[in-house]
Amino acid sequence: MSGTTTAAARCRRETGAGANRWVVLVVLCVSLLLVALDATVLHVAVPAVTEDLKPGGIELLWIVDVYPLVCASLLILFGTLGDRVGRRRILLLGYTLFGVASGLAAFADSAQTLIAARALLGVGGAMIMPATLSILRQVFPDRRERALAIGIWSAVAAVGAAIGPLLGGFLLEHFWWGSVFLVNIPLMLVSLPIGRLLLPESKGDGKGPWDVVGALMGAAALFGLVLGVKRLGGGEAPFSPFTLVPLLAGAALMVAFVRRQRRREHPLVDLRMFSRPAFSTSVCCIVLAMLALVGLELIAAQYLQLVLGLSPLETGLRLLPLTVAAMAAGLAGAKMLRRFGPRTMVCSGFCVTAAAVVTLLPMGGRDNTGLLLIGFVLLGFGLEMTLFGAYESMLSEAPPAQAGGAAAIGETSYQLGAGIGIALLGSVMNAAYTPRLSSVPGVPASDSKAAGHSLGEAYEVAARLGGHPGAVLRQAARDSFVHGLHVTLLVSAGLLLLGAVMALRLPRVMECEAPAAGQAGIPSPREVESSRVSV
Numbered sequence: 001m002s003g004t005t006t007a008a009a010r011c012r013r014e015t016g017a018g019a020n021r022w023v024v025l026v027v028l029c030v031s032l033l034l035v036a037l038d039a040t041v042l043h044v045a046v047p048a049v050t051e052d053l054k055p056g057g058i059e060l061l062w063i064v065d066v067y068p069l070v071c072a073s074l075l076i077l078f079g080t081l082g083d084r085v086g087r088r089r090i091l092l093l094g095y096t097l098f099g100v101a102s103g104l105a106a107f108a109d110s111a112q113t114l115i116a117a118r119a120l121l122g123v124g125g126a127m128i129m130p131a132t133l134s135i136l137r138q139v140f141p142d143r144r145e146r147a148l149a150i151g152i153w154s155a156v157a158a159v160g161a162a163i164g165p166l167l168g169g170f171l172l173e174h175f176w177w178g179s180v181f182l183v184n185i186p187l188m189l190v191s192l193p194i195g196r197l198l199l200p201e202s203k204g205d206g207k208g209p210w211d212v213v214g215a216l217m218g219a220a221a222l223f224g225l226v227l228g229v230k231r232l233g234g235g236e237a238p239f240s241p242f243t244l245v246p247l248l249a250g251a252a253l254m255v256a257f258v259r260r261q262r263r264r265e266h267p268l269v270d271l272r273m274f275s276r277p278a279f280s281t282s283v284c285c286i287v288l289a290m291l292a293l294v295g296l297e298l299i300a301a302q303y304l305q306l307v308l309g310l311s312p313l314e315t316g317l318r319l320l321p322l323t324v325a326a327m328a329a330g331l332a333g334a335k336m337l338r339r340f341g342p343r344t345m346v347c348s349g350f351c352v353t354a355a356a357v358v359t360l361l362p363m364g365g366r367d368n369t370g371l372l373l374i375g376f377v378l379l380g381f382g383l384e385m386t387l388f389g390a391y392e393s394m395l396s397e398a399p400p401a402q403a404g405g406a407a408a409i410g411e412t413s414y415q416l417g418a419g420i421g422i423a424l425l426g427s428v429m430n431a432a433y434t435p436r437l438s439s440v441p442g443v444p445a446s447d448s449k450a451a452g453h454s455l456g457e458a459y460e461v462a463a464r465l466g467g468h469p470g471a472v473l474r475q476a477a478r479d480s481f482v483h484g485l486h487v488t489l490l491v492s493a494g495l496l497l498l499g500a501v502m503a504l505r506l507p508r509v510m511e512c513e514a515p516a517a518g519q520a521g522i523p524s525p526r527e528v529e530s531s532r533v534s535v
Helices: 002-015 020-053 057-085 087-106 111-139 143-174 184-198 212-233 241-263 271-275 277-307 312-359 369-397 400-437 445-451 455-465 467-505 525-534
Strands: none
Touching: 020 057, 020 087, 020 111, 020 143, 020 184, 057 087, 057 111, 057 212, 057 400, 087 111, 087 184, 111 143, 111 369, 111 400, 143 312, 143 369, 212 241, 212 400, 241 271, 271 277, 271 400, 277 312, 277 369, 277 400, 277 455, 277 467, 312 369, 312 467, 369 400, 369 467, 400 445, 400 467, 445 455, 445 467, 455 467
16 A cells, blocks of 8 residues: 555656646746846846946946846757756756856956856756746646646746836835845745755656757857847947857857757757747747847837836836736636637737737827827737747647757747847837938037937937037937837838748647657556556
8 A cells, every 4th residue: 555655646746746736837937937037137227236336338238148148048958958867957956056146146246246147147047947848848748737837837927027127126226236136045045945845857768868069069059149139139230240250150050050960860959840830830930929029128118218208117117018918818828729729829919919019100209108008918918829829839749858958949939039129120220210310400410420329329419419409309319219110110010920921830729639658757557557566
């Protein structure tokens, strides 16, 4: 009797059966919340960090960018390593590193120390992110339950990204800038023992040696590509050596990485997954959705602050409906996916988002609260529909043994889409904004040219000029920005409709086959009987 009980307990631990799997989901969501918070919480603390540590321009750029840059570069490395040595083990190591790096960042006394600590946070985040999705894939073998779990997971991600700046602002009002990092430590101290006790261990098939050279090659390739894309998004010239060299080097290394994986008998990432239409289409949909989301959010934030004159807190509150709508779509996603299927859900999500973008076209120089509310709600709901359906289809299409690698590919697509969105839509915005300020009546040509760099710089030039020329330049810059916003919205709508057409390659219905015994972490009857006999 005791042997049977022990074997049954072991099976529950391995599969996340019963109520325990929902407790596991809570632990995974706390992990995700921390990583999502850390991606945005520093933004409001930049002025305080600048005042205290006195970083140079390049150092300040690295303080902000090194975390997402390192995290995106190492996702595939740690995702596939988790498939080999154990996803739970990688996740717990990520917890530890994240907590230690948070302490180092909080008490950093120089810009260099803070950059190093933020880089370590990126390493910890790269360990945590793919591990949460791959463990979720294992403990929820039933696709219908897994869809609900992914919906909750994605809603938590939306919450983390939204409350990061709000939490950072609250902490800065009462404490010093290091407090935005210290909040991670208590949660990590709780998550580490609970995760060690409750999270199930899972691995891939373990065939062949882990491709160390391929892992480093992939990390270097992603580092170069993400760095180049970020520099483009930051307004750097496309043919600048600091932009072009990372992009070319990253592209060359990525080609070499793909060729290496195709030649190996036991590849680091099974690229045959991309031959499955559902998997490759889902990855492309994630990139397009993030491209639209991040690019539009950035431009919307500039519009609210620079055109309408709202404070950062007021801007965050205006964008809050977008996050609330995304949470609602995530929580309702499982039911919508079962009823409509992946194809209809993702395609409809793109169409709703395109409709939201068109709805926002009447935005002008005056505040229109109702219009913005409707547009942001539709935008958040539609994009979350798309991301939910794409993530669920991608994860369900991947073999259980490749869950870590598939999750890492999804998260890498997420990061690349965000970077490309800022670069692409920012370039469209600049191309529409700058020419209209080339010659402003009554304003010297040099000042008009300087004002064409950005709306913020135009305001600075206008304040320096003063009087009638300054007022004329300020109004011309606002009108040009609104014109650029309209052009950017139209381009975004076109890209979103392209995504809707692409989503037609997804499966029509949600196939909910029961996982085979011995797969997805579920022991076969023979394995259960063997464990009973051995005990």
